Amino acid sequence: xxxxxxxxxxxxxxxxxxxxxxxxxxxxxxxxxxxxxxxxxxxxxxxxxxxxxxxxxxxxxxxxxxxxxxxxxxxxxxxxxxxxxxxxxxxxxxxxxxxxxxxxxxxxxxxxxxxxxxxxxxxxxxxxxxxxxxxxxxxxxxxxxxxxxxxxxxxxxxxxxxxxxxxxxxxxxxxxxxxxxxxxxxxxxxxxxxxxxxxxxxxxxxxxxxxxxxxxxxxxxxxxxxxxxxxxxxxxxxxxxxxxxxxxxxxxxxxxxxxxxxxxxxxxxxxxxxxxxxxxxxxxxxxxxxxxxxxxxxxxxxxxxxxxxxxxxxxxxxxxxxxxxxxxxxxxxxxxxxxxxxxxxxxxxxxxxxxxxxxxxxxxxxxxxxxxxxxxxxxxxxxxxxxxxxxxxxxxxxxxxxxxxxxxxxxxxxxxxxxxxxxxxxxxxxxxxxxxxxxxxxxxxxxxxxxxxxxxxx
Amino acid sequence: xxxxxxxxxxxxxxxxxxxxxxxxxxxxxxxxxxxxxxxxxxxxxxxxxxxxxxxxxxxxxxxxxxxxxxxxxxxxxxxxxxxxx
Numbered sequence: 001x002x003x004x005x006x007x008x009x010x011x012x013x014x015x016x017x018x019x020x021x022x023x024x025x026x027x028x029x030x031x032x033x034x035x036x037x038x039x040x041x042x043x044x045x046x047x048x049x050x051x052x053x054x055x056x057x058x059x060x061x062x063x064x065x066x067x068x069x070x071x072x073x074x075x076x077x078x079x080x081x082x083x084x085x086x087x088x089x090x091x092x093x094x095x096x097x098x099x100x101x102x103x104x105x106x107x108x109x110x111x112x113x114x115x116x117x118x119x120x121x122x123x124x125x126x127x128x129x130x131x132x133x134x135x136x137x138x139x140x141x142x143x144x145x146x147x148x149x150x151x152x153x154x155x156x157x158x159x160x161x162x163x164x165x166x167x168x169x170x171x172x173x174x175x176x177x178x179x180x181x182x183x184x185x186x187x188x189x190x191x192x193x194x195x196x197x198x199x200x201x202x203x204x205x206x207x208x209x210x211x212x213x214x215x216x217x218x219x220x221x222x223x224x225x226x227x228x229x230x231x232x233x234x235x236x237x238x239x240x241x242x243x244x245x246x247x248x249x250x251x252x253x254x255x256x257x258x259x260x261x262x263x264x265x266x267x268x269x270x271x272x273x274x275x276x277x278x279x280x281x282x283x284x285x286x287x288x289x290x291x292x293x294x295x296x297x298x299x300x301x302x303x304x305x306x307x308x309x310x311x312x313x314x315x316x317x318x319x320x321x322x323x324x325x326x327x328x329x330x331x332x333x334x335x336x337x338x339x340x341x342x343x344x345x346x347x348x349x350x351x352x353x354x355x356x357x358x359x360x361x362x363x364x365x366x367x368x369x370x371x372x373x374x375x376x377x378x379x380x381x382x383x384x385x386x387x388x389x390x391x392x393x394x395x396x397x398x399x400x401x402x403x404x405x406x407x408x409x410x411x412x413x414x415x416x417x418x419x420x421x422x423x424x425x426x427x428x429x430x431x432x433x434x435x436x437x438x439x440x441x442x443x444x445x446x447x448x449x450x451x452x453x454x455x456x457x458x
Numbered sequence: 459x460x461x462x463x464x465x466x467x468x469x470x471x472x473x474x475x476x477x478x479x480x481x482x483x484x485x486x487x488x489x490x491x492x493x494x495x496x497x498x499x500x501x502x503x504x505x506x507x508x509x510x511x512x513x514x515x516x517x518x519x520x521x522x523x524x525x526x527x528x529x530x531x532x533x534x535x536x537x538x539x540x541x542x543x
Contacts, residue, residue: 279518284506287518289498332478332495360499385497 001055001065003122004033004040005337005373006397007249011035012060013067022050023073029369031067034060036241037337038363042370049075064122064138114139167191185367242335253397257312258433261392262441265406266449267413269422274455291327291382292352294405294427294448296458298380299323299345301447307436308444309377311398317435326376326396327356329363330386337363338396340375349458384408384425393430400432401441403448427452459512464534468527471507475500486528508534514541 001011015032018024029041030050051069055061111118116138123130167174167186177194179186271293279287302309302323310319323345326338339362341347341355362368378399383391384407391404406426413422427448431441451457459467472481472494479494490496496504505516505524514537516524524530 276518284502284509284516287502289502291498330495330497332476357499382498 001033001061001063001067001122002042002120002370003063003374004035004042004370005037005245005249006252007245007247008035008037008063009248010060010062013055013057014039015057016053018050018053018068020050020052024048024050024070027371033370036238036245037335038368039366040368040370040373044070046070047073049073051075062122064120064134066117066120066138111135111138187361187367239334242331246335249396250394253394257395257397257400259395259430260433260438260441261428261430262438262445263390263392263426263428264445264449265411265424265426266452267415267422268408268425268452271452271455272408272423286350288349288353289356290408291385291405292349292356293452293455293458294382294403295325295327295341295344295352295356295380296347296349297448297451298378298403299325300451300457301444302378303345304447305436305440305444307440308401308431310400310435311377312400312432312435313398317400320377322377324375324377326379326399327359328379328381328383329360331364337368337373338376338379338381339363339368339372340377342375378403381405390426391428393428395430395432400435401444402430404428404430425452459535459538461531461535464531464538465527467508467511468530468534471504471511474507475503481527484527487526489525490527490530491525512538512541514538 004011012034013031014034016030017032018028018030024030024044025047026045027043030044031042033040033042048070049072051071053068055065055067061067111121114135116135118130118135121130121134121138123134164174167177172191172194174186174191177186177190180190272290275288275290275293306319307317309323310317312318322343324340324342325344326340328336328338330336339359341352341359344352347355359368359372376396376399378401379393379396380403381391381393382405384405387407389406389409391406393402393404395402404427406428408423408425410421411424413420413424415422427445429441429445429448431444469481469484472479472484472490476494476496481494484490484493490504491501494500501521505521508514508524508530509516512534514534516533516537520533523533
């Protein structure tokens with residue numbers, strides 16, 4: 001069971017998308033996992049063949065518990081019983097997993113001896129470090145377990161819960177809708193597109209749609225019920241679980257991270273004028289939100305200040321393998337998630353806008369991938385949307401920085417020695433003093449401001 | 459399109475955008491963003507949905523006129539009649 005963000009202790013397999021004998025490739029979605037925060041599509045971290053599923057659907061297990069046995073590609077997987085001593089692996093933990101690292105050679109040797117894959121172990125030590133005890137527990141957990149029943153045969157289609165709801169409303173058969181999501185999953189926009197192009201409606205209370213394409217795995221009706229959108233789950237349970245998960249992550253942040261906070265209010269009048277001009281010629285569906293300007297400016301500023309972009313793990317800073325901006329997305333039922341837009345510095349504003357729309361929809365309706373929650377190398381929060389002027393953010397461990405954007409508001413402003421009224425915005429930077437100093441942080445903040453003042457650089 | 463029909467169009471769009479909420483309980487003059495906890499992305503999705511449904515354009519500068527249910531319905535009445543005139 002991978003850690004899908006800090007604050008996660010346990011996860012429940014809602015659905016397996018693969019069965020023993022299936023070939024999988026790195027990044028493929030193999031299971032749907034329920035966490036305290038949301039239902040997440042979990043990807044596998046390497047190529048191989050599923051030899052055995054160790055945890056059956058519906059079962060809740062601690063982070064670090066092996067979920068499946070994986071064999072090398074080309075291996076005959078005739079029986080569900082896996083070979084003894086073969087290391088258990090778990091999907092989705094990126095290698096190296098930022099939340100689970102080992103320092104002690106003793107622990108490493110113990111892991112080798114017991115055949116424990118350290119990437120699959122959840123570190124409970126300080127800073128997420130894997131302790132001897134963690135390895136012993138993992139070794140105990142991977143001792144032969146009764147073979148799990150095969151994944152339920154798919155007779156429906158992969159679709160986001162919102163897409164399912166839309167399809168039901170429009171009387172569409174999901175099997176008739178071409179999916180553009182991960183693994184061919186049907187997204188809400190696919191349903192909308194199908195609805196407008198006039199796909200044949202399904203019988204109102206017909207049987208679940210038949211499986212049509214190989215590799216397309218589906219939620220059987222029962223599973224579909226359990227994979228209701230995050231937002232409409234049992235409100236109080238999910239709400240409380242979300243609160244607990246946030247509490248754990250934030251306690252850890254305030255306990256471990258020596259924050260420093262910097263802030264600057266900038267005149268953004270001309271940039272907003274530029275944005276209004278860009279949007280004036282576009283239909284609403286293609287308009288940009290100011291949020292993408294803040295995301296892009298932050299990403300560009302980090303190109304020259306890599307010590308604020310990455311993770312603090314195991315007593316040392318590890319730079320990110322790209323600039324993956326986590327975007328804080330509020331959930332109306334309470335709580336928030338901050339999934340990543342990968343390589344945000346390399347994307348155009350239009351690409352960022354499309355990515356942001358997609359993330360917001362999937363965060364609220366379901367369909368986030370595990371890597372999206374563990375990838376962020378920095379977080380940007382646009383709380384100004386909620387009407388506040390300033391933010392002093394709390395960093396999400398193991399990240400080392402957080403950029404908060406306040407409300408865009410007109411203020412009296414000195415321009416060329418005269419008093420003017422300009423639209424302004426507060427930019428706040430919270431950073432981990434272990435990884436960087438205020439001087440470096442100040443340079444990042446002024447670089448963000450500089451990009452925002454010159455939108456042609458975005 | 460009648461005022462009531464336009465009101466239904468707005469409520470329907472809001473229900474899709476914020477399925478966790480019940481727009482039917484909205485007061486006519488209440489701020490949609492505050493009452494339904496909408497952010498700027500929701501607002502853009504609402505505008506997009508209304509434009510596609512009613513085949514009109516809503517310039518960015520007009521967004522503030524759609525901050526309340528009554529305001530939105532009144533604005534859309536003007537736009538729709540202008541578009542069909």
